[in-house]
Amino acid sequence: MLRYNRIAAAVIVAGLGLHLPAFAAEDAVVAKVGDLEIRQSELELAMNSLDSQLAQLPDEQKKVAALSSAIEVKLLVKQATAEGLDKTDDFKKRMAFLSDRELHGAYFRKHVADSITDAEVKARYDKEVAALPKEEEVKAAHILVATEEEAKDVIKQLDAGKDFAALAKEKSTDSNKDDGGDLGWFGKGRMVPEFEEAAFKLEKGAYTKEPVKSEFGFHVIKVEDKRVTPPPAFEQVEPQVRQLVMRDKYFALIKKEKAEQKVEISDETLRKEYDEASKKQDEQLQQ
Structure with missing residues (x-):
């Protein structure tokens, strides 16, 4: 598969507000609480801020939940302002932090x-595909029987020209017997060792000349075809590759800004841990 362990590193974009709504040109008032208005834009922001459980609701239920949340906020805003809570140092610090985070998100999006x-995205996909190890797959079928004698008899009939699929339907005890013993395509590590070793030694079109014993019984294996494992289709992994590109762009942007702006951390232990994390981030960019 396409380096999903690397693609998983793109989770750094989580929480950056990538899916902010596109507000309508006319930002209509959808509700009023006293003299405070709740506009469509605020409702959509509330919908995008719902916790994960509520976010799974159907759209109409989600809208009601978001409106309820927005109304609850407005119900306490007037009292909070009257008490001067918006003038406290703690509130101002929180607002400054939220403002910085929103600016960070806006710059990230742009x-x-x-x-x-x-x-x-397509160029990154092509690069990842080119770097994938070339692994062989085989398309095989088998006939599974209980005893070595039965397996040898199957081989004897194949040597005499009997059709493999027809014999599988007649003799095999496996659940895929009606499909002529077809196992489809598989790579190494998918089958029990004895079966895998025998299958990958066979040439295309050949079958085992001796029974292959495994924990399931005795197999007669035929390799229908061989190929190099194809990469996942671009359409299948495009979202993950796009996030990988996004991650690398973000890391590169941060690296550039670190080079231009001085970062000072007073706590020595925290500084060392930050430097180590930054080093790992740089290493990811080079992969």
Whole structure:
């Protein structure tokens, strides 16, 4: 498969607000709480802020949950303002943090997420595919019987010209007997060792001349075809590859800004751990 362990590193984009709504040109008022208005834009923001369980609801139920949440906020805003809670140092610090995070997200969307082209994603896919190890697969069928004598009799009939699929339907005890013993395509590590070793030694079109014993019984194996394992289709992994491109663009952007802006960490232990994390991030970019 296509380096899913690397693609998984793209989770750094989580929480950056990549799916903010496109607000309507006319930001209609959908509800009022006293003299405070709740507009469509705020409702859509509330919908995108629902916790994971509520976010799974059908759209109409999700909209009601978001509206309920927005109303609850407005119900307490006037009292909170009257008590001067918006003037406290703690509130101001929180607002500054949220403002910084939103600016970070806006810059990320403009210069990373929204800047990715389809050509970049396809080029990264081609690069990953080219780096994949070339692994062999075989397309095989088998006839499974209980005893070595039965297996030898099957081989004797094959040597005499009997059709493999017809013999599988007649003799095999496996559940795929009606399909002529067809096992489809498989690579190494998918079958029990004895079966795998025998199958991968066979040439295309050949069958085992001696019974192959495994924990399931005695097999007569035929290899129908061989090939190099094909990569996953671009359409199948495009979202993961796009996130990989996004991750690398983000890391590159951060690396550039670190080179231009001085970062100082007063706590020595924390600084060392941060430097180590930054080093690993740089290593990921080079892979």
